[in-house]
Amino acid sequence: MAKRSSSIERITNETSIRVFLDLDDTKVEKNNIETGIGFMDHMLTLFAAHGFFRLDVFCDGDIEVDYHHSVEDIGIAMGLAFKEALGSMVGIKRYGDILLPMDESLMQCAVDVSGRSYLNFNVPFPTEKVGEFDTELFKEFFLAFVRKSEFTIHFNLLTGENSHHIAESAFKALGRVVGNAVSIDERRKNKVPSTKGMLV
Numbered sequence: 489m490a491k492r493s494s495s496i497e498r499i500t501n502e503t504s505i506r507v508f509l510d511l512d513d514t515k516v517e518k519n520n521i522e523t524g525i526g527f528m529d530h531m532l533t534l535f536a537a538h539g540f541f542r543l544d545v546f547c548d549g550d551i552e553v554d555y556h557h558s559v560e561d562i563g564i565a566m567g568l569a570f571k572e573a574l575g576s577m578v579g580i581k582r583y584g585d586i587l588l589p590m591d592e593s594l595m596q597c598a599v600d601v602s603g604r605s606y607l608n609f610n611v612p613f614p615t616e617k618v619g620e621f622d623t624e625l626f627k628e629f630f631l632a633f634v635r636k637s638e639f640t641i642h643f644n645l646l647t648g649e650n651s652h653h654i655a656e657s658a659f660k661a662l663g664r665v666v667g668n669a670v671s672i673d674e675r676r677k678n679k680v681p682s683t684k685g686m687l688v
Contacts, residue, residue: 494573500561547561555621556622592649595661609627611644613654
């Protein structure tokens with residue numbers, strides 16, 4: 489099987505981003521995440537750890553303006569990395585879903601690695617910020633990610649009171665479902681998981 493990894497470099501007037509992704513490096517002990525935004529580092533570390541893949545993300549962005557450009561552009565670069573690493577998507581399980589608790593928060597998350605971009609983000613945050621991080625930026629990140637990865641992702645927050653816990657539950661859940669969806673199904677490892685013969 490072809491190596492399922494990718495290296496993405498994306499440079500604009502607002503951000504300079506490098507992403508390395510290896511879907512099959514399940515033994516990585518520590519992912520290198522340096523976005524310049526502490527809470528984003530925390531969330532992406534959780535995402536990679538729970539997805540059981542290697543993810544390195546480096547971002548030099550105009551965070552003196554605010555975090556928006558960096559967060560959105562990281563989502564774009566990560567989406568591109570997943571699309572490139574998956575290639576033809578032969579052999580993947582395609583789907584993943586979970587009901588994930590994080591203290592009082594309970595997050596439902598499902599993904600279809602479908603070649604079609606869609607985000608349902610039914611995740612209300614009780615506060616506008618977690619520390620210095622604007623909670624509205626979570627949706628911007630996930631929107632950018634699905635547009636470039638061409639995944640369908642559904643989030644539904646069933647219960648939750650603490651914005652930090654809600655965000656953690658979302659990123660942990662997404663890591664788990666994406667990790668499952670992109671893993672190889674040994675029963676059909678030489679086939680695209682669609683009766684159409686392709687994912688689009």
